[in-house]
Amino acid sequence: MKDARFPRPFWTANVIELLERGAYYAMASFLVIYLGDLGFGDYWPSTLNGVLWTLIYFLPILSGTLADQIGFRKSLLAAMVFLAAGYWLIGMPDWLHWTSASPKGAEHVTASPQALTSIVLGILLVGLGGSFVKPCVSGTVQKTSLGRATLGFAIFYVVVNIGSLFGRGFGYVVRTRTTLSGIFAVSVACSIAALLVVLFLHRDPKAETAGLPQKPRRSIGQILLDMVLVLRDVRFALFLLVSSGFWFLYSQVYNVLPLYIKKTVELNPAIDLYTMANPLVIVTCQLLVTRWFGKMKPIRSIIVGIVIIGISMLINLYPLYAACGPQGVIACNLGVCQMAIPLASLLIILTVALIAVGELFTAARMYEYIGALAPKGQEGLYLGYANLPTAIGALIGGPVGAAIFNEIMCRDAVRQSNGLLQLDPAMASAGWLLLMGIGFASAAGMWLYNRWLESTAEK
Numbered sequence: 001m002k003d004a005r006f007p008r009p010f011w012t013a014n015v016i017e018l019l020e021r022g023a024y025y026a027m028a029s030f031l032v033i034y035l036g037d038l039g040f041g042d043y044w045p046s047t048l049n050g051v052l053w054t055l056i057y058f059l060p061i062l063s064g065t066l067a068d069q070i071g072f073r074k075s076l077l078a079a080m081v082f083l084a085a086g087y088w089l090i091g092m093p094d095w096l097h098w099t100s101a102s103p104k105g106a107e108h109v110t111a112s113p114q115a116l117t118s119i120v121l122g123i124l125l126v127g128l129g130g131s132f133v134k135p136c137v138s139g140t141v142q143k144t145s146l147g148r149a150t151l152g153f154a155i156f157y158v159v160v161n162i163g164s165l166f167g168r169g170f171g172y173v174v175r176t177r178t179t180l181s182g183i184f185a186v187s188v189a190c191s192i193a194a195l196l197v198v199l200f201l202h203r204d205p206k207a208e209t210a211g212l213p214q215k216p217r218r219s220i221g222q223i224l225l226d227m228v229l230v231l232r233d234v235r236f237a238l239f240l241l242v243s244s245g246f247w248f249l250y251s252q253v254y255n256v257l258p259l260y261i262k263k264t265v266e267l268n269p270a271i272d273l274y275t276m277a278n279p280l281v282i283v284t285c286q287l288l289v290t291r292w293f294g295k296m297k298p299i300r301s302i303i304v305g306i307v308i309i310g311i312s313m314l315i316n317l318y319p320l321y322a323a324c325g326p327q328g329v330i331a332c333n334l335g336v337c338q339m340a341i342p343l344a345s346l347l348i349i350l351t352v353a354l355i356a357v358g359e360l361f362t363a364a365r366m367y368e369y370i371g372a373l374a375p376k377g378q379e380g381l382y383l384g385y386a387n388l389p390t391a392i393g394a395l396i397g398g399p400v401g402a403a404i405f406n407e408i409m410c411r412d413a414v415r416q417s418n419g420l421l422q423l424d425p426a427m428a429s430a431g432w433l434l435l436m437g438i439g440f441a442s443a444a445g446m447w448l449y450n451r452w453l454e455s456t457a458e459k
Contacts, residue, residue, distance in 0.1 A: 021163030023190035026171035039110035050398020055127025064135030080195035086125030091184030245442025247393025305362030310439025312354035
């Protein structure tokens with residue numbers, strides 16, 4: 001009888017993923033706020049955050065192939081060193097007082113050259129290190145889940161979200177007892193812990209994959225050439241472009257939403273706890289959405305997900321016109337726990353939750369659709385570039401999200417005595433409506449794209 005247990009590399013790889021996700025999400029919700037406090041101005045925080053996301057989602061196209069060639073364990077060792085060093089460099093300007101941090105930030109860049117250099121190098125290292133982790137861990141899960149890939153990846157997906165919850169919670173505890181830059185100490189600690197797991201416990205899954213056909217090795221030049229060839233497929237290129245609208249809006253969870261809360265709603269927001277709504281919804285609702293809507297056609301599911309994320313922006317209009325205003329405090333009685341939270345923050349939590357629902361309808365079905373879109377025998381090649389919409393959406397979403405917030409939402413705003421901005425409801429509404437419109441336009445574009453695809457198939 002075949003051993004029903006997963007081998008050790010499967011579990012150590014999942015522990016590594018948990019720690020790496022913990023490191024990332026300990027600081028993700030506050031990165032734009034932290035950079036703003038350091039004097040990076042109104043635009044560079046979101047732009048640099050977009051660059052970080054782009055590196056993490058674009059570079060696996062290259063780093064995954066390198067990992068196949070040098071081995072997953074060696075790649076993970078290097079990745080954790082890069083991550084620990086990168087998070088350290090991002091936190092160092094505040095720890096060493098290289099620039100004067102201000103919770104109110106500044107409109108223009110005032111950070112010192114040392115701080116600028118440290119932050120940029122840190123983001124590049126975190127992006128590079130993070131790009132190795134996902135292909136190495138998912139590759140290990142695939143190789144050690146022979147005959148049980150569905151169960152193996154279900155466990156992996158749950159671990160990713162547990163890591164997200166762990167990182168946000170741990171980061172909250174540390175930063176509320178120290179300073180905001182303490183979140184990067186959490187990230188460094190998680191990265192070092194993952195490094196120790198790789199060094200002393202993790203091994204490449206050689207025994208479990210003996211006799212399996214090996215993937216052909218490709219050079220970096222061949223990878224880039226394949227990308228050009230794949231993108232010459234008009235159907236595929238158009239799909240990547242249209243679907244990037246979803247990821248543009250998704251990236252605003254870590255760009256516009258933190259800025260909106262911090263500058264207009266509350267001075268010390270628990271954004272890490274607010275954004276916990278994302279992994280909580282995914283963990284609790286994944287099976288329900290799959291069971292109830294799993295038979296929906298992929299393209300229709302994708303459109304529904306994009307519409308949901310568009311609607312999630314619309315609900316933030318309500319606090320602007322409520323009698324108590326966005327900063328009005330709402331008392332919540334949760335049985336054993338009573339808490340007070342600003343109305344706008346409560347709606348932001350609902351926004352994050354709805355975005356997670358949209359992700360459940362969209363993310364996995366995009367991979368399914370790309371696999372069906374690819375020419376027969378080239379499914380693997382096309383799926384290798386499936387993260388390009390995420391990279392495109394994040395790269396554009398950073399600076400454009402900052403522009404929407406600063407130039408539209410905050411236009412004609414008045415700074416109050418408590419340091420928060422009192423927004424002009426009309427201009428703030430215009431910003432949220434524009435974000436919603438981008439979502440609806442992306443959904444309409446996806447519908448038109450599918451109609452065009454069906455019409456060409458009939459000819």
